[in-house]
Amino acid sequence: xxxxxxxxxxxxxxxxxxxxxxxxxxxxxxxxxxxxxxxxxxxxxxxxxxxxxxxxxxxxxxxxxxxxxxxxxxxxxxxxxxxxxxxxxxxxxxxxxxxxxxxxxxxxxxxxxxxxxxxxxxxxxxxxxxxxxxxxxxxxxxxxxxxxxxxxxxxxxxxxxxxxxxxxxxxxxxxxxxxxxxxxxxxxxxxxxxxxxxxxxxxxxxxxxxxxxxxxxxxxxxxxxxxxxxxxxxxxxxxxxxxxxxxxxxxxxxxxxxxxxxxxxxxxxxxxxxxxxxxxxxxxxxxxxxxxxxxxxxxxxxxxxxxxxxxxxxxxxxxxxxxxxxxxxxxxxxxxxxxxxxxxxxxxxxxxxxxxxxxxxxxxxxxxxxxxxxxxxxxxxxxxxxxxxxxxxxxxxxxxxxxxxxxxxxxxxxxxxxxxxxxxxxxxxxxxxxxxxxxxxxxxxxxxxxxxxxxxxxxxxxxxxxxxxxxxxxxxxxxxxxxxxxxxxxxxxxxxxxxxxxxxxxxxxxxxxxxxxxxxxxxxxxxxxxxxxxxxxxxxxxxxxxxxxxxxxxxxxxxxxxxxxxxxxxxxxxxxxxxxxxxxxxxxx
Amino acid sequence: xxxxxxxxxxxxxxxxxxxxxxxxxxxxxxxxxxxxxxxxxxxxxxxxxxxxxxxxxxxxxxxxxxxxxxxxxxxxxxxxxxxxxxxxxxxxxxxxxxxxxxxxxxxxxxxxxxxxxxxxxxxxxxxxxxxxxxxxxxxxxxxxxxxxxxxxxxxxxxxxxxxxxxxxxxxxxxxxxxxxxxxxxxxxxxxxxxxxxxxxxxxxxxxxxxxxxxxxxxxxxxxxxxxxxxxxxxxxx
Numbered sequence: 001x002x003x004x005x006x007x008x009x010x011x012x013x014x015x016x017x018x019x020x021x022x023x024x025x026x027x028x029x030x031x032x033x034x035x036x037x038x039x040x041x042x043x044x045x046x047x048x049x050x051x052x053x054x055x056x057x058x059x060x061x062x063x064x065x066x067x068x069x070x071x072x073x074x075x076x077x078x079x080x081x082x083x084x085x086x087x088x089x090x091x092x093x094x095x096x097x098x099x100x101x102x103x104x105x106x107x108x109x110x111x112x113x114x115x116x117x118x119x120x121x122x123x124x125x126x127x128x129x130x131x132x133x134x135x136x137x138x139x140x141x142x143x144x145x146x147x148x149x150x151x152x153x154x155x156x157x158x159x160x161x162x163x164x165x166x167x168x169x170x171x172x173x174x175x176x177x178x179x180x181x182x183x184x185x186x187x188x189x190x191x192x193x194x195x196x197x198x199x200x201x202x203x204x205x206x207x208x209x210x211x212x213x214x215x216x217x218x219x220x221x222x223x224x225x226x227x228x229x230x231x232x233x234x235x236x237x238x239x240x241x242x243x244x245x246x247x248x249x250x251x252x253x254x255x256x257x258x259x260x261x262x263x264x265x266x267x268x269x270x271x272x273x274x275x276x277x278x279x280x281x282x283x284x285x286x287x288x289x290x291x292x293x294x295x296x297x298x299x300x301x302x303x304x305x306x307x308x309x310x311x312x313x314x315x316x317x318x319x320x321x322x323x324x325x326x327x328x329x330x331x332x333x334x335x336x337x338x339x340x341x342x343x344x345x346x347x348x349x350x351x352x353x354x355x356x357x358x359x360x361x362x363x364x365x366x367x368x369x370x371x372x373x374x375x376x377x378x379x380x381x382x383x384x385x386x387x388x389x390x391x392x393x394x395x396x397x398x399x400x401x402x403x404x405x406x407x408x409x410x411x412x413x414x415x416x417x418x419x420x421x422x423x424x425x426x427x428x429x430x431x432x433x434x435x436x437x438x439x440x441x442x443x444x445x446x447x448x449x450x451x452x453x454x455x456x457x458x459x460x461x462x463x464x465x466x467x468x469x470x471x472x473x474x475x476x477x478x479x480x481x482x483x484x485x486x487x488x489x490x491x492x493x494x495x496x497x498x499x500x501x502x503x504x505x506x507x508x509x510x511x512x513x514x515x516x517x518x519x520x521x522x523x524x525x526x527x528x529x530x531x532x533x534x535x536x537x538x539x540x541x542x543x544x545x546x547x548x549x550x551x552x553x554x555x556x557x558x559x560x561x562x563x564x565x566x567x568x569x570x571x572x573x574x575x576x577x578x579x580x581x582x583x584x585x586x587x588x589x
Numbered sequence: 590x591x592x593x594x595x596x597x598x599x600x601x602x603x604x605x606x607x608x609x610x611x612x613x614x615x616x617x618x619x620x621x622x623x624x625x626x627x628x629x630x631x632x633x634x635x636x637x638x639x640x641x642x643x644x645x646x647x648x649x650x651x652x653x654x655x656x657x658x659x660x661x662x663x664x665x666x667x668x669x670x671x672x673x674x675x676x677x678x679x680x681x682x683x684x685x686x687x688x689x690x691x692x693x694x695x696x697x698x699x700x701x702x703x704x705x706x707x708x709x710x711x712x713x714x715x716x717x718x719x720x721x722x723x724x725x726x727x728x729x730x731x732x733x734x735x736x737x738x739x740x741x742x743x744x745x746x747x748x749x750x751x752x753x754x755x756x757x758x759x760x761x762x763x764x765x766x767x768x769x770x771x772x773x774x775x776x777x778x779x780x781x782x783x784x785x786x787x788x789x790x791x792x793x794x795x796x797x798x799x800x801x802x803x804x805x806x807x808x809x810x811x812x813x814x815x816x817x818x819x820x821x822x823x824x825x826x
């Protein structure tokens with residue numbers, strides 16, 4: 001195949017979602033020539049003008065703006081003894097593609113982990129008796145302190161116009177917020193969204209029972225907002241088409257609404273779409289990259305020379321590119337050597353659906369992040385050690401979308417026929433959920449590598465995911481179930497259904513959880529057991545930086561986007577302050 | 590917009606005529622996946638299904654979401670048109686369909702078939718009718734409502750054994766599941782996809798469709814929303 005060579009750039013960005021967009025604007029502002037390569041199509045805001053996204057079947061059922069498994073599948077198996085099978089349809093998770101990535105159609109819950117979550121290994125060593133946790137658990141601390149990273153969380157909150165109640169301002173607990181949050185240097189930029197009926201019912205009851213509920217921190221903004229880059233976001237109109245939909249009201253913080261309109265006007269930035277990067281090209285000594293190779297729209301192979309390579313695709317796409325390019329050594333779970341692929345983690349969810357025959361929840365009146373949650377059951381805030389597991393959950397009642405396909409009906413309602421039809425008439429809009437979103441630890445045997453059997457349409461091996469539930473996570477589920485059911489009973493529903501994992505559950509790839517896959521190319525203090533240093537710089541190839549959920553050493557109960565934003569800004573700062581002046585490893589070991 | 594009641598007798602006529610009349614003789618109204626709102630099911634000529642398959646689809650949709658009881662049925666809301674059009678425009682073309690295939694994988698591993706939905710319907714209908722003929726001595730559409738429901742249940746529960754009929758790549762329950770899920774989608778999707786005719790399903794359940802602006806309603810807790818639905822094309826019901 002003939003290879004075309006593009007003009008050299010200072011920075012090539014692979015994947016134009018949140019991480020790629022942040023890197024693009026931060027490095028373009030520094031005067032560097034920046035080019036982004038995006039695997040999917042362009043997604044300009046005018047494509048999502050009202051009423052186009054108000055289409056549940058197109059966007060939420062058929063996943064109109066998601067990657068297609070045909071192009072982006074991976075394979076999954078429960079353990080190393082099994083042959084992995086491809087994710088032929090999306091189920092438990094569904095990655096985005098195209099400009100904006102998953103950031104275009106996320107729900108918009110923008111919440112930080114706690115300082116304890118970031119230092120989980122230290123906490124575990126302190127609070128748990130030696131040997132009391134699964135010996136295969138491989139949790140680690142994030143390689144920075146709360147004080148080091150907090151300013152970057154703070155800046156990203158402002159980029160997104162975070163709406164909610166402040167819980168801890170510079171060490172002082174504030175009424176109405178999360179008393180368990182880490183100290184903030186500044187209050188939330190905007191006040192909270194308004195509650196829906198389900199959220200207020202949940203919050204009142206939880207509070208009465210001694211928990212500390214607060215409004216879901218939201219990147220669907222509550223009031224007009226101009227962010228630090230000069231982008232303006234309009235107040236959310238509670239349209240009811242949020243999670244899985246691009247915003248029709250310019251109200252959801254996304255790369256499009258907060259960054260791309262600005263960076264696209266800069267002459268030293270450009271981007272190519274339908275550009276599928278298949279590898280990072282290294283110099284002969286494998287210490288630096290010389291650029292990346294992609295397949296363009298006309299199926300031509302194109303080499304893009306660059307001084308700095310940013311891998312900012314989705315978590316597992318980043319890991320796959322590192323494996324395909326020979327960046328770092330692939331992880332081997334038997335010998336526990338190698339770093340690329342280790343510490344893969346997912347998350348679990350579950351909850352109760354409460355049916356009230358006389359209540360009008362109007363589920364179509366909602367923002368994506370609408371809801372209330374409490375953080376009482378997160379590491380350090382309850383005695384996990386006595387319960388025999390580590391981790392925690394956000395317990396919440398949210399309402400991310402309210403359109404009718406997939407409506408839950410009370411137990412015993414027929415799945416089809418007259419009973420189903422009348423069930424829809426009787427029960428649509430008459431239920432609420434109380435849900436859990438859990439942490440997930442990392443384990444020796446949970447990892448990512450290249451699949452030996454299955455390939456994508458370009459002939460490139462799929463990524464293979466080895467993962468299953470462990471007792472630690474299943475015990476956590478059972479503990480959370482009791483809490484959720486106790487709150488549910490207080491609300492006295494007419495009927496109720498529940499979905500929690502049993503102690504013998506295997507991971508079910510068919511049921512959507514969240515696209516919060518993490519790890520695989522983690523950040524850490526040592527090149528022995530991490531792929532990246534604290535600045536998301538490859539330990540092995542120093543001009544490759546890999547921002548994304550791939551850097552998390554395990555999954556906390558908080559949604560990942562706030563942390564992805566913060567660590568990407570932190571890395572961008574290090575590139576500007578240190579790397580440009582003196583290209584080389586930024587952390588010496 | 591048509592306000593006429595889709596009476597049981599008209600529905601029976603539709604199923605009966607569909608069975609009796611060669612559909613090729615019915616003038617085609619629309620075949621493309623646009624302008625699908627509010628078509629007349631009786632006049633509609635399928636673009637994916639054969640005439641024989643169409644008879645099964647009409648009769649089975651009429652039991653999956655029947656006319657009796659509260660709310661409109663599948664035939665009144667053009668659910669079969671939705672399914673026909675979706676299959677025609679490539680439903681399932683996003684599925685990863687490269688082998689090797691392991692069709693006996695645990696259910697938690699999800700979809701592992703080698704068949705796109707188009708094949709699922711073609712094979713499923715053929716085998717279902719074959720079994721129906723064998724059990725009842727007549728095709729599905731000629732069964733009584735009670736027998737139809739029982740037969741559909743036997744598909745759903747794999748009592749009908751496709752493997753015993755030589756089909757190793759598709760279970761009756763998988764065909765049933767695809768069909769049911771598509772039927773519900775067609776019932777509840779925006780009318781631009783061909784089903785949910787006149788937004789009747791949305792009216793019945795109280796979903797306002799594509800209105801998508803509720804700033805005034807967020808603080809109105811537990812108050813019934815008063816307005817009917819609008820569609821993406823701007824129609825009201």
